[in-house]
Amino acid sequence: MPDAQAANPASHVRPPVATWVEAPVQYLADLSIKPVTYNPPPGTGLARREGNYRDFVVKIHDARPFAHELSLDRQAFVLVKHETAMRDFLDEDEVRTRYHAEVEALIKRETGASKVVVFDHTVRTADRALERGLRTPVRSVHNDYTEKSGPQRVRDLLPADEAEARLNKRFAEYNVWRNIDHAPIEMSPLGFVDSESIAPRDLAICDLVYVDRTGEIYQGVYNADHRWHYFPAMTRDEAILIKCYDSLKDGRARFSLHSAFDDPTSPANARPRQSIEARAFAFFD
Incomplete structure (x- = not known):
């Protein structure tokens, strides 16, 4: 009796698509040199960093198949559908008036916060960033706020x-x-x-030096136990919420680590990445 699949080539089972990729990411190897990052004004040059940074190859899993299981209070990141009415993300006025309001509504919806203050945004591109006055993707494992700088930023804003x-x-x-x-x-x-x-030891305080102020972020110290994830081929109607600070110390996720990386499955003539991140504080009653 002929094999059913042989008789119908269209029914052949495709080999499983890899659910992870391997790629280098830049961590602090250790704290032998205090990490400091010097950030020039946008469009004037690249950030200069001090610290014992090294590339470590990690396995980064496609999180799309289990995106619905992720939680801001466990993993500290989630993927959501989020339509935007934005026409031009390079229009500063439109971003501040229209997009900030969209982000405020999204965070309220996803967290139940009583008040949300969107206070900052950054447009990044892998294509001619400096000459366009934009920033490049960040290629170090980091978190935007620390135990100290989270509350300090609230005091700066309110x-x-x-x-x-x-x-x-x-x-x-x-x-x-x-x-x-x-x-x-x-x-x-x-x-x-x-x-x-x-682990707590994986978060190293790094001074973030600007022309007019000095802040703090966490840089990631390499830990082979880290579980990495990403969402390949993100579209314009999707958004990722990343929790970078939580004041509540009840066992939930308080900080996160993230980094851009070179996806080995990207096409040779890949379109340069263009993205925006908006930063906001959520306050709870």
Whole structure:
């Protein structure tokens, strides 16, 4: 009796698609040199970093098949559908008036926060970033806020009385990251470490030096136990929420680690990545 699949080539089972890729990401190998990053004004040059950084090859899993299982309070990142009415993400006024309002509504929807303050955004591109006054994808394993800089940023943004009242209750900082191109991302996707695999020693304080101020971020120290994930081929109607700070110390995820990386499955003529991240504080009653 002939094999049914042989008789119908269209029914042949395709080999399984790899659910992970291997790629180098840049960690701190150790703390023999205090990490410091010097950030020039946008469009004037590249950031200069001090620290014992090294590339480590990690396995980065496609999280799309189990995206519905992810949680901001466990993994510290989630993928959501999020339509935008934005016409031009390079129009600063439109981003501040229209997109900030969209991000505020999204974070309220996903977290239940009573108040959301969107305070910053950054457009990044892998194509002629400096000459366009934009920033490039960040290729080091990091988290945007620390135990100290999270509350300090609230004090910087809100009137003193309101800031102290808000700091007495739970608050969290979220980044909302999205592709701003009309085609899916092919180059330099963003990878995320599952927060449940991060140990306290993996978070190293790094001074972030600007022309007018100095802040703090965490740089990731290499840990072979880190579980990496990403969402390949992100489209313009998707967004990733990343929790970078949570004041509540009840066992939930408080910090995260993430980095851009070179996807080995990207086509040779990949479209340069274009993305935006908006930063916001969520306050809870």
